[in-house]
Amino acid sequence: MEQELEIIRDQQKEVWNKFSSGWKKWDNLMMDFLNPVGDEIVRLLNPQNSDIVLDIASGTGEPGLTIASRLPGGKVILTDLAEEMLEIASENAGMRNITNIETCVCDVSKLPFADHSFDAISCRFGFMFFPDMQLAVQEMVRVLKPGGRIVTAVWDIPEKNFWVTAIMGAINKNLGLPAAPPDAPGIFRCAKTGVISDLFQEAGLTDISEVEIAGKMNCKTTDVYWNLMTDVAAPVVAALSNADEDMKATIKAEVYNLLNQKYADGNVVIDSSAIVIYAEKRS
Incomplete structure (x- = not known):
């Protein structure tokens, strides 16, 4: 099992590093899209002046950088599997004059921190991709101080996330891709009500709550949507790489239509829905 997890981690590290340039290119649009979820994470986390916060699956830096900006006497450690994503996060921190951050390339299942190191933990859209979600929660609980807070976000059901299904629906229809096992890492893995809350409860966390947060992907044009998704969405790129030019053209035409x-x-502003989950560690 451990070897299987390592294979998945290595594959994910390679993929996220590969797509880091696309995320940098589209960072403004994507961060605008994800801001409502980030804002809710920050609100629930309620960072206090001297807090030491761990941000997991940081990507290009959010919501960790915003949390850091609220901590004049504290700091945020940004972590990710992909060092090239964290390099972008560091650049973004520099552009915003945020200096109370550190970056750490690490695996959530083997966090390189001592027990009870952090006052709070944030994780936006990471859980769906963790090879072993239960192990990830155990590690988070281990490094969290008694009384500390965890806030995470996962994507809601496909029917509420047309920004994904618009293109993946056309791909699945035309390429006949096999359905992934329900427990395999993937964007809708945690969409079922209670998946994360149950994990938190099993790990001994308390005061658990869930809230649905709506968002909008403001692409403006169909061209922008297509170019964005084929730059940043790994499953889209992987699927299209196995299609010939005629099939790619067919899929593209269906998505545009x-x-x-x-x-x-002509104003392409696509709705989304996410679930934000809060929990605390017993004092």
């Missing part, structure tokens, strides 16, 4: 029908005025 779908969006043009749904957004007849």
Whole structure:
């Protein structure tokens, strides 16, 4: 089992490093898209002046950088499997003059920190991809101080996330991709109500709550949507790489037709839905 987890981790590290340039290119649009979820994480986390906060699966830096900006006497440690994503996070911190951060390339299942190191932990859209979610929660609980807070976010059901299904639906229809096992890492793995809350409860966390947060991907045009998704969405790129040029053209035409029908005025602003989960460690 450990070897299987390492294989998945290595594959994910390679993929996220590979796609780091795409995330840098589209950072402004993506961060605008994800801001409502980040704002709710920060609100629930309620960072206090001297808190030491761990941000897991930091990517290009959010919500860790915003949390750091609220901590004049504290700091945030940004972690990710992909060092190239954390390099972008460091650049973003520099552009915003945020200096109370550190970056650490590490695996959530083997956090390189002592027990009871952090006042709070944030994790936006990481859980769905962790090879072993239970082990990840155990590690988070281990490094969290008694009385500390955890806030995480996962994507809601496919029916509420057209920004994903618009393109993946056309890909699955035309390429006949096999359905992934329900417990395999993937974007909707945690969409079922209670998945994360149950994990938190099993790990001994308390005061658990869930809230749904809506967002909007403001692409403006169909071209922007297509270019964005084929730059940053690993499953999209992986699937299209196995299609010939005619099939790619067919898929693209279907996606454009779908969006043009749904957004007849030409203003492509796509709804999304996420679940934000809060919990505390017993004092």
